[in-house]
Amino acid sequence: MSIDQRLRNGLHPSGSEPGPDTMAALWRVEQRAARQTRAKRVGVGALLAAVLVVVIGAGATLQHQRTDRVDVVVVQPPEQQLVGSYVVDVPASPTARRKGMVGRWVVSLEADGALEMRPPPTYAGATTGAAWRLQDDQLRTDALVEPGCQADSGYVGTYTWSLTDDELTFTLVEDDCGARRILFTAGGWARVP
Structure with a gap:
């Protein structure tokens, strides 16, 4: 080995x-x-x-x-809340028929304070040059200037207002103009989308 x-x-x-x-x-x-x-x-x-x-x-x-989310709601000044176009249907009444106001009106409250109106074809009164403004909880306007209403006296109509959902409603405070009272208090103004 x-x-x-x-x-x-x-x-x-x-x-x-x-x-x-x-x-x-x-x-x-x-x-x-x-x-x-x-x-x-x-x-x-x-x-x-x-x-x-x-x-x-x-x-x-x-x-x-x-x-637990809290929705943030942006609160706009009242003037901005009201700005927009509205439709109001003036029902038949003796005064509304006499003044040719019966029918659908389209009223626009502009941000610059102008108040534009498109009346039904039967209305022959003035619809241009109108203005609106808010003072506290009241809306003041010189809309529907016509003889015998406020053209000579310079009066304006004053209304309290309420905006719920998309309907604007007015309550008379003081107004010597019958045509304007009809337009503003005939019914709710529906906001046009």
Whole structure:
């Protein structure tokens, strides 16, 4: 047998079984690896639990915000609330028939204070050059200037107003002009979209 073979045979039995120190070291390495694996599992579990808590909390917050939302309402000055075009149907009455006012009127309250009117074809009175303005809770206007109404005296009509949804209604405060009283108090003015 060669030396090489004898060395292999001689080392083989002693190399096949580890000594007591090697076994203890191996056991310590395995225990350390097991502790690290457990620590990683606990850490990953804790991380997943924390992420789950954050996700649930964020969902609850979003749901809370969604259900407890307060709608912001922009309050416009009264003049801007009233600006727009309206339709008013003047019903038949002795005065309305006599003045040719019966029918549909389209009245526009302009932002610059002008009051534009498109009367039914039966109305022959003046409809241009009218103005409106608000003073406290009252609307004042010189609409429908005609002889015997306010052309000579310069009076204006004064009405309180109420805007509900898209209907503007007026209540007489003071007005010597019969035609204007009919137009403003005949019924609600429906806002034209």
